[in-house]
Amino acid sequence: MTYPGDAEFGFELVTCRWAEDAWPPDRDTDAVPVVARQLGTQRRRWDTVVVEAAPDALDARAAFGERPLDSDLLHVVRNAPAEWAWYRDALPDPGYPWRYVRAAVHRADARGVVETRHRGNRIEIRRVAPYPDWVRRIVAIENKPDLDASAARALADQLDHDVRTALADEVWVATATTDATVEPALLEDLPVEAGVLALDFSGAPAATVAWHPATLDPTAETSMAADQKADKRLEIAERAYGSGWRSYVETMRSDCRWFELRDRAGAFVPWCAAKSCHQTAAACSGSCPDFQPEPPGWRTRGWPIDGGPGKGIERLLADRRRRRR
Known part of the structure; x- marks a missing residue:
């Protein structure tokens, strides 16, 4: 087996x-x-998302904090002027009531991503820094370690949707490498525009490009308008910047006494000591029959009292996420 656990x-x-x-x-x-992982649109969610960022512009993005900027905040931050101006003069018409923009201005000020001041009854805004054009390309990857015929049929429709909408610049299928002369994924009926990546995690991580993807054109008019796609791509990139892929711990019970991390191919992967397996995010919940809260004594080691091993795991993953930015 070339990957941890029996699940994707x-x-x-x-x-x-x-x-x-x-x-x-x-x-x-x-x-x-x-x-990042598990990002996309309301209709389509990708397993893995890779945002290729310009190095200097990515550094400039840090001026707006570690948390992602949603569409309302982006509307304010990207259009905030260099000099003080009434927000309704400075910002483009949003196409919805201005009271929602005013609420976004207050949120942006609270986050420190714009400056505000009051002049009479008017709120004026000024940018803290120009919002950088930091996103070069967005790549979508579907992870299918065991790509059999039935999984390929279901995946083909999803990949075809990705190719037709061209929201991403490239679409890939990542699968576990086999000993076959021809990777089985190449024998399935997948769109020719999708690349195929064979990954081997049995030792040092290794990848083989079994099929090169076509470069899609996100600026083309498809089922989504080009300007709509540009906005959606930036929203996805912001969410990737804020969440990363280590945020999986936020939906798992790291406060369970059996929750551990194991190093697999350089990644910290959850391990359930009760079941002696790599558990899935869905299985690791409070309804699990083996769930046991950490003993209170575990949470009082050291001062100040800042939680037990579970909180330590969360801090470790959050620190790794910050370092990778």
């Missing part, structure tokens, strides 16, 4: 960790990969 979840985590160090696999670039 473990394969997805080690794929994300590999992408942080080795993306892209088929060309040279100075772009910095910002890797």
